[in-house]
Amino acid sequence: MRDVAVIGIGLTKFGELWEKSFRDLITEAGIKAIEDAGISGREIDGIYVGSMSAGRFVGQEHVGALVADSAGLTGVPSTRVESACASGGLAFRQAYLAVASGIHDMVVVGGVEKMTDVVSTEATNTLATAADQEWESFFGATFPALYALIATRHMYEYGTTREQLAQVAVKNHANGALNPNAHFRRKISVDDVLNSSPVAYPLRLLDCSPVSDGAAAVILCPLKDAKKYTDKIVKIIGSGQASDTLALHSRDDICTFKSTVLASKMAYKQAKIKPKDIDVAEVHDCFTIAEILATEDLGFFKKGEGSKAVEEGLTEINGTIPINTSGGLKAKGHPVGATGVAQIAEIVMQLRGEADRRQVKDAEIGLTHNIGGSGASCAVHILEVV
Amino acid sequence: MTTHYHLVSKFWREIPHRYNLIGTRCGECKTVYFPPRNVCPRCRRSSIGKMEKYKLKGKGKIYTYTIIHVAPETFEDEIPYIIAIVKLDEGPMVTSQIVDCNPDKIKIGMPVEIAFRKIQEDGDTGAIYYGYKFRPIKR
Numbered sequence: 001m002r003d004v005a006v007i008g009i010g011l012t013k014f015g016e017l018w019e020k021s022f023r024d025l026i027t028e029a030g031i032k033a034i035e036d037a038g039i040s041g042r043e044i045d046g047i048y049v050g051s052m053s054a055g056r057f058v059g060q061e062h063v064g065a066l067v068a069d070s071a072g073l074t075g076v077p078s079t080r081v082e083s084a085c086a087s088g089g090l091a092f093r094q095a096y097l098a099v100a101s102g103i104h105d106m107v108v109v110g111g112v113e114k115m116t117d118v119v120s121t122e123a124t125n126t127l128a129t130a131a132d133q134e135w136e137s138f139f140g141a142t143f144p145a146l147y148a149l150i151a152t153r154h155m156y157e158y159g160t161t162r163e164q165l166a167q168v169a170v171k172n173h174a175n176g177a178l179n180p181n182a183h184f185r186r187k188i189s190v191d192d193v194l195n196s197s198p199v200a201y202p203l204r205l206l207d208c209s210p211v212s213d214g215a216a217a218v219i220l221c222p223l224k225d226a227k228k229y230t231d232k233i234v235k236i237i238g239s240g241q242a243s244d245t246l247a248l249h250s251r252d253d254i255c256t257f258k259s260t261v262l263a264s265k266m267a268y269k270q271a272k273i274k275p276k277d278i279d280v281a282e283v284h285d286c287f288t289i290a291e292i293l294a295t296e297d298l299g300f301f302k303k304g305e306g307s308k309a310v311e312e313g314l315t316e317i318n319g320t321i322p323i324n325t326s327g328g329l330k331a332k333g334h335p336v337g338a339t340g341v342a343q344i345a346e347i348v349m350q351l352r353g354e355a356d357r358r359q360v361k362d363a364e365i366g367l368t369h370n371i372g373g374s375g376a377s378c379a380v381h382i383l384e385v386v
Numbered sequence: 387m388t389t390h391y392h393l394v395s396k397f398w399r400e401i402p403h404r405y406n407l408i409g410t411r412c413g414e415c416k417t418v419y420f421p422p423r424n425v426c427p428r429c430r431r432s433s434i435g436k437m438e439k440y441k442l443k444g445k446g447k448i449y450t451y452t453i454i455h456v457a458p459e460t461f462e463d464e465i466p467y468i469i470a471i472v473k474l475d476e477g478p479m480v481t482s483q484i485v486d487c488n489p490d491k492i493k494i495g496m497p498v499e500i501a502f503r504k505i506q507e508d509g510d511t512g513a514i515y516y517g518y519k520f521r522p523i524k525r
Contacts, residue, residue: 078389125458134400135421136481138453139505139517140461141469148452149471149481156494158451201453201489247421249471249479254450 004243005226006234007384008037008219009345012163014333015183017213022058022114023070030071030110030213030337037219038229039106044105044219047071047078048095050087051337052112056126057113084130085286087111088216088340089241089370089379096239096381099220111341112215123211126338130373132247144208146248147287148200148375154255154289155202158304162202163275166193167310168288169206169330175317176327178358183212183333193288207288212333216342224385232352237365238273240266246376256374260297263344267380268299271365275299276384278321279363280350282343284371291315294369295323298380308341317358325350325358340370340379351385394513402439404517407500409478411440418442420478444500444518446474455491460506468492472520489520495522 010032012025020028026049034041039364047068055061068078081091088111095109115123128143128184136146142325154160176182188206196205226233242262266272275298283298284293292306298319301309315323326332326346329339347366349355368381402408409420413436414429420442426433451470452473454461461467468484470492484492485501498520 007412121459124456128458138515139469139482139519140457140464140467142454142457144456145452145454145469149450149469152452152494153450198453198455198466200455203452245483249481250421254471 001102002102003223004096004220004236005223006218006289006344006348007221007226007229008033008039008237009118009348010034010036010217011181011342011345012215013181014212014214014335016116018091018116020061020068020213022054022112023066025114025213025215026067026110026217027070029112029217030108033108033217033219039219041073043106044073044108046095046098046109047076047080048091048098048109050081050089050091050340052082052084052113053088053126053129053336054114056118056129067328075320083377084372085284085336086340086370086372086377086379088336089341089381090340090377092218092341092344092381093181093241093379095220096236097350099222101165105221105225108217109220109341110215110217111338113337114213114356115211115335116213120211132240134301135247135249142200144200144203144287148203149248150254151202151289155161155291156362157255158307160292160307162194162253163190163274164226164307164311165202165207165288165292166190166220168285168291169193171310171316172285172324172328172330175325175358176331179327179332182212182327182331184327184331197331201290205288209286209329209334212335214333214335214338214342216338216345218341218344218348231351233386234348235386237384238267238380239263239269240270240380242266242378244376246373248374255293255299256278256303257293257371257378259375259378260294260369260371260380263378263380264298267382271382273365273382277365278367279365280322280325280347280360281367281369282326282328282346283323283369285324285330285373286334289328290371291323292329295321298369317360322360325355325360340368343368343370344381347383351383392508392512397513397515405502406444407444407518409440409442412436413438416479418476420474420480437472442474442476442478444474445523446472446498448484448492448494448496448498448518449473449479450494451484451492453492470520472498484521485519499523
């Protein structure tokens with residue numbers, strides 16, 4: 001296995017981008033990443049792209065070829081990766097494995113979703129396909145409902161409060177306000193969250209990540225070649241992936257995502273580090289409760305203490321473990337397939353010291369955590385500046 | 387008006403499970419599964435060909451719940467409705483609506499029993515789907 005570096009990143013703005021198509025978005029992100037890496041584009045010998053449901057959001061499958069085509073890279077092998085909301089994170093891992101194995105030498109990983117070309121009920125129904133259609137959705141369980149079921153149980157078992165959930169959204173909106181690419185750049189208060197319209201008790205509108213358009217791309221090459229392109233080299237030191245039952249009800253404990261625990265163990269082991277060594281992390285906060293679960297399952301806090309940590313400000317930009325400096329899925333936006341790749345881009349910015357007003361001081365090691373559905377798939381990556 | 391686009395086989399083949407709560411039991415380790423499984427995740431290969439039909443009694447307790455305020459079109463008329471994970475007495479857990487219960491009264495640990503109800507319909511002209519919901523056990 002070869003060591004692999006990230007040498008370029010590209011992001012579109014996230015939000016309701018009515019003037020931009022699926023092709024526009026992924027091409028824009030890809031070109032930005034190529035420019036950031038300082039390569040011509042001819043070096044690229046592999047493409048991986050994460051997209052959850054182009055088939056339903058824009059009525060287009062065969063996304064791998066489409067992306068190669070619109071980027072002017074026909075001829076290059078191009079593979080679409082789908083794992084619901086973890087599509088981007090899994091695409092990144094496939095690209096990492098392809099370069100590490102020696103099969104490819106310069107790979108672009110994209111992630112994209114164009115979600116606002118359909119009415120919101122169709123977008124919601126499409127997102128619900130990440131759940132078990134036959135045994136959850138059929139009975140009227142919406143996607144937010146699944147996370148609400150987790151939240152109710154987490155409140156029951158660990159005493160997590162409604163206000164603590166709201167504080168996750170408040171923090172992430174404060175971070176998003178500092179991110180020029182974020183969907184929402186507006187601070188909110190705990191009261192705003194508590195007074196927002198109910199979606200699925202105990203979750204309200206401002207507990208939920210939005211439906212966004214957007215794309216992200218990063219360029220990977222062998223570490224030994226990275227010096228040719230950049231002097232701020234970010235190395236991938238750990239990669240993990242795991243799966244779990246599709247339906248929540250098939251698990252012994254719904255207050256922990258076993259896929260997160262397993263994927264992070266795999267990544268920590270490869271990186272030879274412990275959770276306390278992480279300086280900054282982007283975690284999958286599709287709903288406020290999801291961030292609390294993630295910070296516990298990744299080992300930053302003991303089970304049941306994630307909510308208290310948010311309340312105490314430990315996960316703020318200047319806290320002991322800054323979480324979701326980008327604004328997270330909550331405020332940065334959640335164009336599903338783009339999310340996992342955008343997380344990598346944020347961590348690369350942090351490790352290069354380019355995160356501007358949301359910069360974490362002396363950040364050297366960062367982690368990304370991308371979840372599919374209600375935890376049935378998970379990708380965790382650990383990056384270090386060298 | 388919504389047009390229907392599913393053929394009935396998709397729902398017809400689930401009738402034993404959704405009408406009668408028939409799951410499976412592993413012939414090796416005797417673990418009961420609902421929804422039914424073709425392979426026992428514990429015994430894996432040694433369970434193949436040994437998964438038996440197993441009818442669950444349809445009694446259990448609320449493990450966790452939510453109250454839905456934003457729902458897909460087919461469930462919109464029922465808002466607000468309760469969705470819960472019910473832990474059945476035989477062990478497995480299921481996701482289901484809880485009916486005949488005021489949303490303010492729902493609680494973790496509440497004993498419930500199966501109720502056969504209409505679940506949803508496929509547009510205005512498609513099939514009507516039935517199946518299990520759960521309701522509080524009256525004392």
